[in-house]
Amino acid sequence: MLTQSMRLRVRRARPHDAERVVEIERDCFTNPNPALLLHVCGRVDGLLVAEADDGILGYVLFTPSSAHRARVMSLAVSPRYRRMGVAKRLMRGSFDVLRERGFRKVGLEVRVSNTPAQSLYEDLGFVLTGVDEGYYEDGEDAYLMEKSL
Numbered sequence: 633m634l635t636q637s638m639r640l641r642v643r644r645a646r647p648h649d650a651e652r653v654v655e656i657e658r659d660c661f662t663n664p665n666p667a668l669l670l671h672v673c674g675r676v677d678g679l680l681v682a683e684a685d686d687g688i689l690g691y692v693l694f695t696p697s698s699a700h701r702a703r704v705m706s707l708a709v710s711p712r713y714r715r716m717g718v719a720k721r722l723m724r725g726s727f728d729v730l731r732e733r734g735f736r737k738v739g740l741e742v743r744v745s746n747t748p749a750q751s752l753y754e755d756l757g758f759v760l761t762g763v764d765e766g767y768y769e770d771g772e773d774a775y776l777m778e779k780s781l
């Protein structure tokens with residue numbers, strides 16, 4: 633349990649974080665892509681983890697999509713640690729990294745059924761910019777959302 637007294641740190645992922653990051657992805661998604669996370673873990677500054685005394689609680693993966701635009705590719709928080717502000721801290725950490733590198737916008741896709749994530753993104757200032765029909769492999773549509781940094 634994350635308590636007030638436990639310090640939450642957001643930092644760049646290191647290679648030895650890979651196992652835990654992949655475990656969180658498996659716990660959070662029905663269609664995990666561990667190969668991608670294993671490949672980038674510790675190699676790019678676009679993979680951040682949130683860590684407390686209990687270990688790693690969540691991660692965010694983001695990547696450039698054009699000169700001034702980036703994309704959030706994956707975000708997940710271990711089910712035991714949800715609604716404690718961990719995702720918000722991770723997303724804000726990614727905004728800091730992207731601003732430092734001169735990015736002006738960040739975009740993402742979210743399942744139309746994923747209302748918790750949509751609420752989070754709206755809270756962080758993302759706006760709906762479109763719908764990508766059948767975006768996911770099971771045929772579900774994605775909302776496209778974007779935020780200025």
Ligand SMILES: CC(C)(COP(=O)(O)OP(=O)(O)OC[C@H]1O[C@@H](n2cnc3c(N)ncnc32)[C@H](O)[C@@H]1OP(=O)(O)O)[C@@H](O)C(=O)NCCC(=O)NCCS
Pocket residue numbers: 660661706707708709710713714715716717718719720721741742743746747748749751752753755
């Ligand atoms: C979506 C997810 C990352 C949110 O992580 P989290 O650490 O629980 O989010 P936070 O505690 O930072 O929430 C911040 C705000 O987001 C919104 N929010 C988060 N979860 C919510 C939920 N279940 N229902 C409604 N609003 C929610 C709220 O506005 C919340 O603020 P509040 O708690 O003060 O009301 C987490 O639920 C998760 O890992 N889900 C499975 C994977 C996933 O869907 N990833 C996103 C793919 S696009």
